[in-house]
Amino acid sequence: MSSGGSATVARVLIVDDDVSVTDTFSRMLRLEGYEVWAALSADEGLSLAQAHRPHAVILDLRMPLTSGLQFLRAIRTIPGLIRTPVAIVTGDYYLDEAQAAEIQSLGAELRYKPLWLEELVTLARDLLGSPVRD
Template sequence: MIASADLRPSRSSTRTILIVDDDSSVVDTFSRMLQLEGFGVAAALSAEAGLELADNVRPDAIILDMRMPITNGLQFLRLVRSRPHLVDVPIAIVTGDYFLPESIQHELKSLGASIRFKPLWLEDLIALAKMLVSA
């Protein structure tokens, strides 16, 4: 299911962020915050919909949840990195799991993902988005 995929970037926006999270309130909040900062936003409520959007939109960066049903954030990241047209897209994993196993953290980092922990406050989200698109 795709949520908020039709959100339009503001006129000054040149960068599109794809948000992938199974929590619609997180997707809505992150989308609004990023749009207010001038980013274009595409968003999905599942990893499967996120992969479809990533293929079609070719975002400048991706912010995704780690724990999602069916396909989790690590699996999504592996799939994105296997696509030649998405291999260099900067990605941040956002998780509420402060006890993420070190082996998973290592793999996330080896696949080029930044890791951030929830809650992610407005200033942290904006700084993360700016860091990702400048990478």
């Protein structure tokens, strides 16, 4: 993510209702040089997405009140965020086929927990298209 010869730090939003997940993912991605925001709910995540315009989003599928799928549907309607790369991470190995198909049709990647830290870094790089440098 660079323009005019100067490097731009990629912005990543993590949305998960498990604080240990958001803390660990945030810490690891910051060590890799990303600018990271974390939200503990889909609603908070949507507010952060509108305020900070992340270059990629990694979110949990199963969250109270508003699900990751509802977040994905919403972000796909927000100008400036419609094409933001999104990965949905879930521990639900028995995901409903209709949900999986909708996630794919909305252009999001689907990954399964546990997501090891190396996999997280690779996922962020894949979503962004290339490694980011300071």
